[in-house]
Amino acid sequence: MSLTDPASQVPSASPQPAPQGTTAGRIEVSGLTASYRRRPAFTGVAITMEPGKVTALIGPSGCGKSTLLRCINGLHMTVPGASVTGTVLLDGTDIYSPGVDLVQVRRHVGMVFQRPNPFPTMSIAQNVAAGLRLGPRQQRRAARLDEVIERSLNQAGLWEEVKDRLDKPGGSLSGGQQQRLCIARSLAVQPQVLLMDEPCSALDPVSTLVIEGLITELKKTYTVVIVTHNMQQAERVSDVTAFMTVNGPGEPGQLVEVASTRELFSQPAEKATVDYITGKVG
Amino acid sequence: MTAPAPVSAAPAAAADLRGGRRYTDRAFRAAMLAAAGIVLLVLVGTAVFLVTSAWPALRHYGFLTFLGSDRWAPSDATAGSTHPNPYGIVQFMYGTGLTSLIGMVIALPVAVAVALFITEVAPAWLRRPLSSTVDLLAAIPSVVYGFWGIFALIPALHPVVNFLTSTLGKVPGIGLAFAGPFFGVSYFTAGVVLAIMVLPIMTAICREVFATTPADEKEAALALGSTRWEMLRMAVLPRSRSGITGAAILGLGRALGETIAVTMVIGNSVLAITTSIFGQGATMASVIANEFTEATEPFHLQSLFVVGLWLLIIALVVNVAGKLVVRRTRADIA
Amino acid sequence: MTAPLTPRAPQAPRLDGGDAGLTRRHARDRAMTVLLATVMAITLAVLAWVLVYVAAQGLKYLGPAFFTQTPPGNPAQVGGGYANGIIGSLIIVGIATVISVPVGIAAAIAIIEYPGRLGAATSFVTDVLVGVPSIVTGAFVYALWVTRFGYSGLAGSIALAIIMLPLVIRGTAEMLRLVPVALREASSALGVTRARTIVSVVLPAARAGITTGVMLAVARAMGETAPLLLTTLGNSLFIQANPTQRMSTLSLQIFGDAITGFQSAQARAWAGALTLILIVLILYIAARLTGRRLTLTRS
Numbered sequence: 007m008s009l010t011d012p013a014s015q016v017p018s019a020s021p022q023p024a025p026q027g028t029t030a031g032r033i034e035v036s037g038l039t040a041s042y043r044r045r046p047a048f049t050g051v052a053i054t055m056e057p058g059k060v061t062a063l064i065g066p067s068g069c070g071k072s073t074l075l076r077c078i079n080g081l082h083m084t085v086p087g088a089s090v091t092g093t094v095l096l097d098g099t100d101i102y103s104p105g106v107d108l109v110q111v112r113r114h115v116g117m118v119f120q121r122p123n124p125f126p127t128m129s130i131a132q133n134v135a136a137g138l139r140l141g142p143r144q145q146r147r148a149a150r151l152d153e154v155i156e157r158s159l160n161q162a163g164l165w166e167e168v169k170d171r172l173d174k175p176g177g178s179l180s181g182g183q184q185q186r187l188c189i190a191r192s193l194a195v196q197p198q199v200l201l202m203d204e205p206c207s208a209l210d211p212v213s214t215l216v217i218e219g220l221i222t223e224l225k226k227t228y229t230v231v232i233v234t235h236n237m238q239q240a241e242r243v244s245d246v247t248a249f250m251t252v253n254g255p256g257e258p259g260q261l262v263e264v265a266s267t268r269e270l271f272s273q274p275a276e277k278a279t280v281d282y283i284t285g286k287v288g
Numbered sequence: 289m290t291a292p293a294p295v296s297a298a299p300a301a302a303a304d305l306r307g308g309r310r311y312t313d314r315a316f317r318a319a320m321l322a323a324a325g326i327v328l329l330v331l332v333g334t335a336v337f338l339v340t341s342a343w344p345a346l347r348h349y350g351f352l353t354f355l356g357s358d359r360w361a362p363s364d365a366t367a368g369s370t371h372p373n374p375y376g377i378v379q380f381m382y383g384t385g386l387t388s389l390i391g392m393v394i395a396l397p398v399a400v401a402v403a404l405f406i407t408e409v410a411p412a413w414l415r416r417p418l419s420s421t422v423d424l425l426a427a428i429p430s431v432v433y434g435f436w437g438i439f440a441l442i443p444a445l446h447p448v449v450n451f452l453t454s455t456l457g458k459v460p461g462i463g464l465a466f467a468g469p470f471f472g473v474s475y476f477t478a479g480v481v482l483a484i485m486v487l488p489i490m491t492a493i494c495r496e497v498f499a500t501t502p503a504d505e506k507e508a509a510l511a512l513g514s515t516r517w518e519m520l521r522m523a524v525l526p527r528s529r530s531g532i533t534g535a536a537i538l539g540l541g542r543a544l545g546e547t548i549a550v551t552m553v554i555g556n557s558v559l560a561i562t563t564s565i566f567g568q569g570a571t572m573a574s575v576i577a578n579e580f581t582e583a584t585e586p587f588h589l590q591s592l593f594v595v596g597l598w599l600l601i602i603a604l605v606v607n608v609a610g611k612l613v614v615r616r617t618r619a620d621i622a
Numbered sequence: 623m624t625a626p627l628t629p630r631a632p633q634a635p636r637l638d639g640g641d642a643g644l645t646r647r648h649a650r651d652r653a654m655t656v657l658l659a660t661v662m663a664i665t666l667a668v669l670a671w672v673l674v675y676v677a678a679q680g681l682k683y684l685g686p687a688f689f690t691q692t693p694p695g696n697p698a699q700v701g702g703g704y705a706n707g708i709i710g711s712l713i714i715v716g717i718a719t720v721i722s723v724p725v726g727i728a729a730a731i732a733i734i735e736y737p738g739r740l741g742a743a744t745s746f747v748t749d750v751l752v753g754v755p756s757i758v759t760g761a762f763v764y765a766l767w768v769t770r771f772g773y774s775g776l777a778g779s780i781a782l783a784i785i786m787l788p789l790v791i792r793g794t795a796e797m798l799r800l801v802p803v804a805l806r807e808a809s810s811a812l813g814v815t816r817a818r819t820i821v822s823v824v825l826p827a828a829r830a831g832i833t834t835g836v837m838l839a840v841a842r843a844m845g846e847t848a849p850l851l852l853t854t855l856g857n858s859l860f861i862q863a864n865p866t867q868r869m870s871t872l873s874l875q876i877f878g879d880a881i882t883g884f885q886s887a888q889a890r891a892w893a894g895a896l897t898l899i900l901i902v903l904i905l906y907i908a909a910r911l912t913g914r915r916l917t918l919t920r921s
Contacts, residue, residue, distance in 0.1 A: 313816045317816070323724075323728030327725075327729050331750060422665060424903070427841060427902050428672060429873060431876050431895070432845075517651040517655070542753075548847045577848055581851065596761045603754065607752075
């Protein structure tokens with residue numbers, strides 16, 4: 007998997023298929039501080055997100071969990087005036103090192119957003135294939151597009167519901183379906199990591215359960231990181247939970263504790279975690 | 289929005305007071321509504337007076353004969369004969385349509401590019417200054433554009449047009465539209481001036497359309513691993529199509545009504561349609577401006593009112609259509 | 623529930639053709655950025671071209687004589703100025719402002735403060751009026767007024783007032799809309815009449831924006847030529863301050879002299895054009911600086 011700026015490297019061979027249980031899609035964050043125009047959103051975060059696992063980021067509003075998520079695919083840097091210090095390693099390569107192209111990073115790290123946002127002028131099929139149409143060699147891709155669309159929609163658990171109306175507009179689906187469409191869209195480019203920023207907060211409870219079931223399946227193939235303000239969801243869905251908090255208004259956020267989900271919710275080590283989980287704070 | 293009842297004082301006093309207040313309120317309201325009525329009267333009056341002034345010519349020659357000829361020859365008119373109609377207006381409609389079309393075709397891509405640059409590429413602090421500067425183009429009076437067009441633009445256009453007439457003008461078929469000779473004043477020159485004049489309004493509409501693209505969708509495109517230009521093509525431009533169309537129509541509508549700048553650079557040849565865009569012609573607005581005060585022939589002035597009437601109808605239809613498209617876009621966005 | 627998912631497939635080769643594709647994509651992105659910036663620069667350059675050209679030509683002739691003298695009887699003659707046109711412009715636009723501003727503000731009040739069918743119709747008609755070509759308005763005023771009372775500065779003022787009216791209405795209406803409802807309700811709760819509330823509370827709150835709208839309308843009126851050709855006709859020879867007579871305006875004089883073949887006349891016209899641009903730009907920029915921004919190009 008080559009991330010480096012094409013201008014400075016020799017062309018590499020196609021990446022080998024990664025057998026299960028390898029480190030493909032392993033995220034290691036260390037000493038990360040993210041700022042908007044010099045005002046830090048969070049400081050000194052260190053955490054590892056393992057493939058085959060779902061890592062949940064929980065904490066009160068303003069603690070920086072969404073910002074942390076956006077640092078993993080470099081989306082944070084698209085905001086003018088934004089900066090980071092520290093490292094984010096994707097399978098050993100720091101995505102913020104000078105030779106690395108963030109555009110390429112985002113092929114390997116996909117993202118699903120809080121509100122379902124299919125492209126309104128595109129059909130369902132076009133939405134799923136949107137990421138695949140970037141760049142040249144469109145002819146070669148066209149032959150495989152249908153396969154990829156079907157596979158992605160299957161992975162998102164949406165194929166059966168839409169296979170007969172792939173040319174209908176993306177916006178004609180229900181909220182839960184739209185979010186699964188967005189998941190399919192992210193999966194179509196075959197990332198190793200899937201970031202999800204409160205993916206169910208705009209959905210009804212039934213759709214939420216559907217997507218949570220989906221996440222449990224997806225973690226077999228992808229490294230999943232999910233930001234959620236719903237603690238029960240974190241308990242249901244994740245293997246590892248990280249708790250972040252902020253000490254006061256305007257203060258930068260901190261990572262307080264990371265542990266396996268069972269441990270964090272039954273025997274948290276930090277008082278701040280206890281306070282948040284028991285609802286005293288938050 | 290009616291005013292809530294005033295906080296009641298002693299009941300008896302309140303009744304007296306309320307009586308007096310209501311009278312002032314009613315008079316004031318009547319005055320405001322009367323002003324609104326004046327606005328309505330202005331539009332209605334414009335239409336009515338145009339029709340009544342054009343009526344003698346319309347009745348004498350018949351409605352349709354004006355549209356049946358491209359020959360405008362007031363000197364042929366006599367008080368008695370009704371046929372053929374010496375006041376054919378087709379060439380003016382052609383001139384108006386052609387110059388406005390050229391203006392819109394040149395200005396639209398520029399407007400889209402400038403609006404994209406301002407909203408998506410330029411740093412945030414530059415946005416307002418750039419927008420205001422582009423808007424300045426709209427402040428320059430028409431007569432100044434015409435004057436500049438004659439002495440600055442035309443000399444600069446000569447090499448360009450000479451190139452086009454010697455290349456495109458030689459192609460069989462479409463060559464007729466691009467044939468020389470080019471004497472400076474022409475449909476094309478007027479079109480270029482119009483392009484500059486309608487650019488600000490088209491840019492402003494495009495700017496608004498681009499700026500209201502949801503950040504969500506732009507981020508979704510970026511999250512798929514697209515470059516900025518790919519993101520614009522994926523998330524911004526496709527959903528802006530109807531807004532851009534609205535901008536084009538409104539730009540066209542603004543161009544249709546331009547008079548003085550066009551008159552100064554189009555050559556004012558009223559006799560017939562010239563096939564080449566580099567030839568001279570006239571527009572509905574320009575013929576009115578040129579001939580109105582010297583219209584002494586029979587039915588000359590009334591026929592100019594016929595031209596004015598058609599200009600009003602076309603301008604209103606295009607502007608209302610453009611507004612509907614833009615408003616529908618805004619509603620979609622909201 | 624979710625459909626059965628395919629089991630984890632081996633990693634397929636990347637479909638974007640590899641790194642060469644990425645280079646090309648970045649190159650295209652850079653090229654588009656350059657293209658957009660170039661078009662922006664060309665647009666700014668055209669604006670600069672117009673302003674600089676007019677300034678260069680106009681400064682050759684601009685001088686105190688230009689503002690104090692009238693044109694020579696024979697256009698081919700050198701010398702003279704546009705004193706009559708400048709005075710005429712000020713008078714005609716002044717009268718047009720006096721006509722259109724009260725009516726415009728009142729109509730805007732009717733639209734915003736007394737919503738109903740009349741208000742909605744007026745709002746729609748205002749938008750429609752903006753699209754009426756100014757020459758057509760001139761023809762209307764000719765038929766309405768000039769046929770009865772002859773060419774005059776007053777007829778020109780009426781035509782300009784009609785052109786200014788929708789701009790004043792729109793500018794005022796936008797400002798009135800922004801005044802918070804709470805302000806109106808507080809005033810009413812104190813027992814103030816509706817009329818008083820509007821005049822003493824709402825209008826002053828909107829004052830800055832209304833001024834901006836009026837200044838933009840005045841700038842537009844100063845630049846108009848076409849409707850004046852049909853209503854006031856122009857008076858090239860002497861200063862005429864009586865609006866019931868034919869008057870000249872700056873724009874008419876520029877137009878008249880520009881299309882002659884005489885160098886001397888054109889020289890005067892350039893000075894006139896520079897003066898006109900300066901007046902309009904000063905009004906325009908001042909309008910932008912005072913109060914909230916209203917765009918001239920909003921439709």
